[in-house]
Amino acid sequence: MKKYLLRFGLVGALTFLGLFIYFYKTSGKFRQSIITAFVIVFFSSQQPAHSAGEADAAFTQQNQPHQSRSSHRSGFFSGRSSNDGSGPGKPNDDGSDGDDGGIPKYPKTESIEETESHLSTIDEQINELEEVTDSDSETEEDQCQIKPPGKFEVDFDFELDENENPTLIIPMKDGSIRRIEFDKTRDKWYHEDLFPNISAPDGFDNQAVRDLKYSDRLAYLRENIPDKNFMELQNEIGKSLSHPKIISVPGFLGKYKIEGTVDINMQSGLVSFTDGVTNKHRTIVKMSPERIQKLAKDGFHIFPDK
Amino acid sequence: MVNKSNVSRYRELLKKKDILEEQNKFLFDDPDYLELLSYQATVYRQIYFSRKSDYCSLIKKYLNTTIPSHKFRARFLEMVKQDDEKAEKILQDFKQLSSFSIDVNLDGFSSLFGRISNNCLQAFEFGPKNDGYGIPEDEFRNSIEEIYFQLENYLNEE
Numbered sequence: 001m002k003k004y005l006l007r008f009g010l011v012g013a014l015t016f017l018g019l020f021i022y023f024y025k026t027s028g029k030f031r032q033s034i035i036t037a038f039v040i041v042f043f044s045s046q047q048p049a050h051s052a053g054e055a056d057a058a059f060t061q062q063n064q065p066h067q068s069r070s071s072h073r074s075g076f077f078s079g080r081s082s083n084d085g086s087g088p089g090k091p092n093d094d095g096s097d098g099d100d101g102g103i104p105k106y107p108k109t110e111s112i113e114e115t116e117s118h119l120s121t122i123d124e125q126i127n128e129l130e131e132v133t134d135s136d137s138e139t140e141e142d143q144c145q146i147k148p149p150g151k152f153e154v155d156f157d158f159e160l161d162e163n164e165n166p167t168l169i170i171p172m173k174d175g176s177i178r179r180i181e182f183d184k185t186r187d188k189w190y191h192e193d194l195f196p197n198i199s200a201p202d203g204f205d206n207q208a209v210r211d212l213k214y215s216d217r218l219a220y221l222r223e224n225i226p227d228k229n230f231m232e233l234q235n236e237i238g239k240s241l242s243h244p245k246i247i248s249v250p251g252f253l254g255k256y257k258i259e260g261t262v263d264i265n266m267q268s269g270l271v272s273f274t275d276g277v278t279n280k281h282r283t284i285v286k287m288s289p290e291r292i293q294k295l296a297k298d299g300f301h302i303f304p305d306k
Numbered sequence: 307m308v309n310k311s312n313v314s315r316y317r318e319l320l321k322k323k324d325i326l327e328e329q330n331k332f333l334f335d336d337p338d339y340l341e342l343l344s345y346q347a348t349v350y351r352q353i354y355f356s357r358k359s360d361y362c363s364l365i366k367k368y369l370n371t372t373i374p375s376h377k378f379r380a381r382f383l384e385m386v387k388q389d390d391e392k393a394e395k396i397l398q399d400f401k402q403l404s405s406f407s408i409d410v411n412l413d414g415f416s417s418l419f420g421r422i423s424n425n426c427l428q429a430f431e432f433g434p435k436n437d438g439y440g441i442p443e444d445e446f447r448n449s450i451e452e453i454y455f456q457l458e459n460y461l462n463e464e
Contacts, residue, residue: 214433289346
């Protein structure tokens with residue numbers, strides 16, 4: 001009896017608290033909310049449940065929300081797996097296979113311990129499912145970031161172009177991206193000397209290649225440098241662009257003032273231009289402080305005029 | 307003449323730049339950073355100026371058609387690269403910097419030299435196409451001829 005009175009008191013207190021919060025939130029009046037909540041709790045306690053048996057029934061009623069919450073969780077599972085196990089709140093899960101005429105037959109009331117046991121089983125299943133989902137997404141991410149098939153490992157996401165060569169997607173601090181294309185990088189591979197980490201093929205003479213006519217230089221680079229070296233340069237340009245000491249400024253390129261972004265790596269003095277419409281990286285050059293000073297004076301316009 | 311007091315100012319400006327970078331400030335709006343750039347640029351200019359006869363000789367060879375345009379550009383840019391590396395080393399070595407001297411006001415030289423250097427770089431990077439990026443060969447030659455004429459006059463007046 002004492003136990004039931006204690007439980008009843010607890011339920012009353014919780015109900016009072018709930019009602020008070022509700023009224024206080026809606027009306028904003030503290031004293032009025034207390035009085036209203038108290039009156040409601042007081043009058044509802046004058047209803048039946050005078051005996052221990054009635055109190056027990058009332059307490060069982062209070063457990064119903066547990067069942068509806070479990071039902072919601074089983075709905076969460078239904079999209080991903082064929083979970084047909086029993087659980088609280090699920091119709092027709094009492095093991096009987098009698099004809100019910102299509103009317104759902106709910107289980108008999110279960111004890112708190114049984115409900116808790118079911119809930120913990122569901123929680124475990126959710127955790128397992130979340131772990132599997134996490135490891136799946138990590139695998140996809142790894143595949144996306146690491147390497148174009150059979151070629152060079154890169155540190156950035158990439159897309160494959162029509163020749164199955166990668167275009168690296170470089171995320172910038174401000175949320176924008178730079179697209180470093182394979183073909184463009186290939187034609188400017190002589191810039192490998194800007195990056196100490198790049199390995200040149202045996203016998204490659206940078207100055208001799210720079211001495212060639214423009215068209216001969218392009219032909220030489222396209223025919224003589226392995227693809228993996230171009231990707232290595234793409235990756236190094238990407239690292240330079242994502243360096244913490246990058247300053248990105250709206251700027252222009254060439255006679256026709258193509259709009260885009262000038263990225264200045266303050267550590268190395270490397271200056272890049274990226275087209276503002278296509279996000280394609282156009283060029284990278286090393287600039288002395290004198291040239292950077294001039295660039296700033298020109299409104300970050302690279303090669304403004306002849 | 308870049309004397310000791312200037313070097314101490316240079317060190318001060320370098321520290322200020324680090325602070326500005328830590329604070330994620332936009333450097334090009336800051337007068338101290340612009341002063342730092344000017345200071346560094348002065349050293350680069352002096353290095354280029356000290357090799358003016360080599361640069362002029364190379365330009366003359368190109369204009370006299372002793373060497374083709376693509377070789378001229380590559381050589382010119384290679385010389386600039388060598389000088390840039392030299393200037394970078396001096397700016398990192400405060401002892402050397404404290405004894406580094408500036409001969410004259412080099413603004414006029416710097417402007418003309420910068421235009422030649424810029425044209426060489428643009429033609430080298432983007433080729434001879436007239437697409438807004440590259441420079442056709444005849445335009446390139448005319449521009450170098452014109453700038454060199456001004457440069458010669460400037461140097462003769464010195």
